[in-house]
Structure formats: structure tokens, C-alpha cells
Amino acid sequence: MFGRLNxxxxxxxxxxxxxxxxxxLFGAACVGEAFDLPEQGVRVCFVDTGNTQLELxxxxxxxxxxxxxxxxxxxxxxxxxxxxxxxxxxxxxDLTATGARVLGxxxxxxxxxxxxxxxxxxxxxxxxxxxxxxxxGH
Amino acid sequence: MFGRLNxxxxxxxxxxxxxxxxxxLFGAACVGEAFDLPEQGVRVCFVDTGNTQLELxxxxxxxxxxxxxxxxxxxxxxxxxxxxxxxxxxxxxDLTATGARVLGxxxxxxxxxxxxxxxxxxxxxxxxxxxxxxxxGH
Numbered sequence: 001m002f003g004r005l006n007x008x009x010x011x012x013x014x015x016x017x018x019x020x021x022x023x024x025l026f027g028a029a030c031v032g033e034a035f036d037l038p039e040q041g042v043r044v045c046f047v048d049t050g051n052t053q054l055e056l057x058x059x060x061x062x063x064x065x066x067x068x069x070x071x072x073x074x075x076x077x078x079x080x081x082x083x084x085x086x087x088x089x090x091x092x093x094d095l096t097a098t099g100a101r102v103l104g105x106x107x108x109x110x111x112x113x114x115x116x117x118x119x120x121x122x123x124x125x126x127x128x129x130x131x132x133x134x135x136x137g138h
Numbered sequence: 139m140f141g142r143l144n145x146x147x148x149x150x151x152x153x154x155x156x157x158x159x160x161x162x163l164f165g166a167a168c169v170g171e172a173f174d175l176p177e178q179g180v181r182v183c184f185v186d187t188g189n190t191q192l193e194l195x196x197x198x199x200x201x202x203x204x205x206x207x208x209x210x211x212x213x214x215x216x217x218x219x220x221x222x223x224x225x226x227x228x229x230x231x232d233l234t235a236t237g238a239r240v241l242g243x244x245x246x247x248x249x250x251x252x253x254x255x256x257x258x259x260x261x262x263x264x265x266x267x268x269x270x271x272x273x274x275g276h
Contacts, residue, residue: 002163004188008146008219010264018262024236025140025221049221050142051189077263078216081146083163083187098162124156125215126148 002083002091006111006131007046007053009080011069015045015058018076022047022054034058037110042066044110055082055110080117082129088114091130140221140229144249144269145184145191147218149207153183153196156214160185160192172196175248180204182248193220193248218255220267226252229268233260 012018015034023031026047034045034056041064047054057079059067069079085091092102101119109115113132120127150156153172161169164185172183172194179202185192195217197205207217223229230240239257247253251270258265 001165002187005143005146005190005192008143008216010262012262021262027139049140052143054143073263075259075263077258078146078219081216120215121213124148124150124159125211125213 002085002130003133004084005052006082006084006134007055008078009055009057009082009127009129010076011057011066011073011079012076013058013070013074015043015056018056018058019045022056036060039107040064040109046110080127080129082115082131084133085130086133088116088130088132092116140223140268141271142222143190144220144222144272145193146216147193147195147220147265147267148214149195149204149211149217150214151196151208151212153181153194156194156196157183160194174198177245178202184248218265218267220253220269222271223268224271226254226268226270230254 100122238260
């Protein structure tokens, strides 16, 4: 079963400008530093909303999947929803049994635990990321 | 300043099918009953993720703003992000001063408190709903 919403992924053409935007909206204390995830082809930054986070995502190159999203949505926008699961392998087994398509194989995500993406066509049009619960809890 | 993420709005062509989908993912106890918001032209249903909610939204008629979204995204998908603010009037004053456009005037939302939407072009491509914090807290 899916658990808490770990974060909402928000694509942006400029993480620098987005950090300024969210600093105005939430205050500087809620906006983290940006860092690269080269193996995923993105630069990210987390914004803390108190109960969950926004993950700002800027592509590092044109090969990044987020680059395609920005080609269709140049201003940026909501990219994915990430839910926590306690056992990623069990979740993949259960979802695959219902016909849901897993995109690729699990890899280490921005929070240091294993993640995987699910095809939006099997998730009501929503690109879903599953993340093994960080730190054994929240 | 913006506060917690009250919910993620997810448009769907069939709230009945989406309730079945999210019941499989989160369990029946997390999926509320659907109800109409005729003044907004939508039927909605909340899914509890523990720390926040998803608001499933099906248009009641072709005049609903969500009908246009579904015309562009027939499978449904992420529609808006709703953040809580303690004082909606103050938030509108502050945002308007920065040039952000407020869509229409405040009205009563699904949680019984005043809401307003902000233009996605001023919010990094994200359609943002602001909601006066329900019940004086969370």
C-alpha cells in the first residue's frame, strides 16, 4: 500500500529563479540548496511545506526526461507525485500483478533510498514515483 | 507566507474509476465519498495519504474549467496544488503587490473555508489554490 506523499516534483527551466520564487512564498528557511543528481540528469532542490516537500527539478542536459516535459511546458509545472512505500520490491510485485508498468529498474533517489517510476497511463495520467521510506520512518 | 500543502488536485474523467484505483493503492479507509460542488462545476473526492490529501476532480459539465484540462489530458492528471494560508486577504494583497494574478474572487471551497486560485503563469507553471486554514489549524 502507498503511504505518505514524500514530495511533489515540479519541473522548472531555472532552478535559480524557482528558488527565488519559493523563497518569496515560503521563506528562506524552507528552501534547501540545489544539488546535482547526474545519474538522473537533473539538478534538484527541495522546498519544505511543513507536511511534505516540493522537489524543484531542472534538467542537466537535453537527454534528461525532464527536458521533454519542459519542451511541452516551457514555463515548468507539476511533473510527478512521489509516495513512500515500506517495501519497494513488494510494491512492484503487487503493481505489476495489476498490470501497472514500472519504468526501468529501482535506483537510488534524491533521499538516498531506492525509487522507481510508474507509467502515468496506468496511474490515471499521473507520473508516480515510489520511494522506499527514508530513515525507517518519516 | 504559504503553509502546508492541503491537497494535490488530480483531474479525472471518472471519479468512480479513480476511487477504485486509489482504493487499490491506499486502501478503502483512505478514500472518502464523492460529493458535488455545483457552484464550481465539479464532483470531488478526497484521498488521505496520511500527511496530505489528493482531491480527485471530475467536471460536472462542459463549462467546468476542469473540462478544458481533460480535453488536453484525456486520461486525467495533476491539476493544481493547494497551500494553506492563515489570512487569505493578506496573502492576496502580498501576491498582487508582486504582480501575481488572482483568478476571480475568493469563494468557499471543498473544506468550507475561503479559497482562491492564482494564475499558473505567475507560479512557475503551477496552478496554485490558496485555502484559508481549515478549523483554525490542521
